[in-house]
């Protein structure tokens with residue numbers, strides 16, 4: 001795949017000056033919209049997860065005329081609902097030395113120095129208000145007996161700053177945002193369009209002015225116009241087919257905006273979570289996360305011998321390889337996510353994996369049960385053990401759990417400036433759909449924080465600044481018609497192929513290819529292979545896919561086919577981005593770039609930048625945004 | 641394993657609908673119920689038939705989007721389990737399994753097993769929130785909450801809005817869902833100012849949507865994947881009575 005380089009991105013709109021004053025400064029310089037004018041301004045918000053739900057509710061409350069969209073039957077079901085662990089905030093309620101600066105520092109470092117300092121600092125500042133807002137809404141966070149909020153510590157931090165609601169933090173936070181949204185719907189400031197899928201962006205006179213959607217029940221193609229468009233459509237991990245994401249998660253909205261001129265940043269950064277329940281068969285449709293906390297007591301091992309098919313209990317102690325304890329004696333089973341994931345892959349690649357297909361390692365509680373007693377283990381992990389048993393049918397008190405890494409979160413997304421505005425004026429992107437804040441890796445409990453920071457606090461200010469110049473007048477008919485025709489012809493094309501393979505069968509094959517060649521470990525060779533194979537598979541898709549039914553009805557096959565088509569194009573860009581970045585950082589491990597101990601080797605000299613790809617008719621155009629670290633010094637990570 | 645499925649097929653809200661029989665072979669006991677349907681659907685697509693429409697998203701038992709009546713029981717016979725978390729190992733080889741949509745007048749069938757549950761959203765719109773604009777919240781520690789209250793509020797708040805309670809209720813009542821929401825907020829200090837007006841508005845909306853009344857048969861809690869207890873309904877009724885007495 002050919003690409004060219006375009007001019008560097010120089011202006012990110014982040015104010016200069018001391019980092020702790022930048023957001024204050026930006027807020028003050030932002031123009032305000034007079035309340036009477038707000039009613040005359042329409043904003044489209046696509047997505048009702050933590051980012052979109054909180055944004056639509058807040059904008060509605062501010063008095064704008066908001067149109068909200070999601071593909072589920074109700075906004076309460078957005079994928080954010082599945083988040084388990086918790087949400088970070090620099091409240092320092094424990095007095096254990098936490099501060100905004102420390103949260104900022106941990107996040108920049110955890111992101112392997114590939115995030116923008118100004119954004120991350122603001123995120124840490126705003127985190128404090130998020131907890132206040134959620135508590136006021138009635139989000140039932142865990143409490144201490146004294147009535148105050150409980151916190152726990154999470155990977156990558158030495159302080160206890162994670163607020164949680166049992167294992168269902170995402171659910172409770174989303175219900176809070178959803179309820180706020182429903183309140184605005186009742187108040188008439190927000191109109192909700194459920195079971196509607198955005199299929200294109202309308203750009204007129206250089207501004208984002210609306211979207212084309214398909215009513216997923218009737219099949220009707222509708223146009224919706226506005227003064228600004230906000231995309232909060234989540235991540236694209238489902239390009240791998242198997243992931244911890246909800247089944248419907250997709251790239252369509254951001255990809256089609258990319259085709260209209262929005263830059264796509266760092267597409268290759270994918271976070272792999274080390275402790276998921278492994279794949280059990282060809283039919284499997286998704287992967288389920290097991291909390292990382294299990295590694296506090298569980299020991300990870302595989303048989304020493306290759307292809308050892310004995311039951312785990314029949315394998316004597318001296319024929320087991322506790323490989324994490326062996327390779328990382330200091331951290332042992334508690335090494336960070338990327339390290340644990342890669343180590344599991346390596347032993348499985350050697351043929352020592354366990355379970356169906358040899359893609360699994362044991363997470364064994366035998367020693368913990370002997371040491372602490374079954375009751376204590378049950379108290380600590382009972383619900384997780386039950387969940388495991390439900391899915392696998394195996395009793396983890398008697399046989400070790402089997403785990404394997406899985407795709408979890410995508411740090412890449414549409415490029416946005418400090419105002420969360422994309423390269424298309426009037427198109428704002430928030431939550432997992434944008435690239436900002438996390439860098440090449442994401443620490444636990446920070447995605448929820450970012451989604452809500454964007455939606456409740458950042459966007460409402462910066463969007464107002466943009467809208468102060470509005471209303472922007474009538475939208476050019478030709479631009480609307482063109483977008484609508486593009487959408488219709490894509491649907492017609494999908495329906496007319498009438499081949500012999502289902503959309504899912506292509507998606508599975510594409511996903512496997514991405515996992516094998518652009519997954520936990522990438523090499524120049526594997527990426528070149530993928531870049532050869534993806535266009536071939538895409539060509540076959542367009543010649544041989546079978547989409548049953550018609551466009552004028554609820555047609556889940558058609559929905560899927562459209563999403564798979566976009567995944568092909570995105571997959572190609574991901575591989576290209578991974579190929580060009582000849583360094584290892586965070587969720588991007590290039591095998592050629594490692595130190596003598598096999599650890600990821602960053603190349604700050606050449607890659608301390610964001611890669612922002614522009615859609616070009618003759619192939620992608622790479623723009624770089626240089627990352628400057630004024631406050632946190634770039635250092636190599638080490639866990640030995 | 642091999643199974644015979646009897647599946648409710650209905651083209652749209654106005655279609656009469658009928659049961660259609662399918663044979664599925666090579667079902668693995670490790671499959672989830674939805675994955676078993678995926679496999680059947682792949683075959684139907686290739687045969688040029690219309691695949692069975694059903695709702696789902698997270699497939700982790702938390703979003704509340706999946707849901708079907710399996711052998712006469714909402715979400716199937718296994719207790720405290722959503723359809724997406726139900727696995728085929730709980731079925732016997734050669735068994736016949738009937739699959740139907742949630743049936744309740746306020747949940748019209750959209751297609752096959754997909755129903756319209758937007759009535760639940762309208763119940764929330766009626767008052768299922770705390771009126772608090774973004775940006776104005778006091779420090780989170782300014783209002784302590786007793787741990788017991790917080791935990792009980794949490795238990796009620798875990799309702800995933802799936803609608804199984806309605807489907808299971810002989811009266812088609814939405815009391816368990818509505819009561820779960822009301823209980824969650826009424827147990828917290830944040831929910832007090834609007835407590836009675838909320839209960840009144842939500843219950844009235846529930847009635848307006850055409851859900852039936854509660855006669856304490858308890859079928860709802862029996863199928864609820866989150867184990868929302870019947871006491872929540874008593875709590876709702878108490879608040880509702882108080883609100884009306886005012």
Ligand SMILES: Cc1cc2nc3c(=O)[nH]c(=O)nc-3n(C[C@H](O)[C@H](O)[C@H](O)COP(=O)(O)OP(=O)(O)OC[C@H]3O[C@@H](n4cnc5c(N)ncnc54)[C@H](O)[C@@H]3O)c2cc1C
Pocket residue numbers: 046047048049050051052069070071072075078079080081082083084085086087169170196197198199232233234235244245246249250252253289408409430431432433444445446447448449451
């Ligand atoms: C199992 C799991 C556990 C996690 N645990 C944690 C945790 O403990 N802490 C943490 O911080 N993070 C966690 N995460 C990550 C976090 O949940 C997500 O990153 C975050 O919720 C994303 O929120 P969002 O609002 O950006 O997008 P989403 O919640 O994905 O919402 C996307 C929205 O966009 C809509 N949409 C998408 N495409 C279209 C379209 N074309 N047209 C119309 N609508 C569309 C959808 O309907 C949906 O409403 C977890 C993730 C997973 C998978």
Ligand code: SF4
Pocket residue numbers: 798799800801802803804805806816817820860863864865866867868
């Ligand atoms: S109360 Fe239970 S059954 Fe009813 S909607 Fe909530 S989770 Fe579903």
Ligand code: FES
Pocket residue numbers: 695696697698699700701702703704705706707722723724725
């Ligand atoms: S698909 Fe989300 S609960 Fe079943």
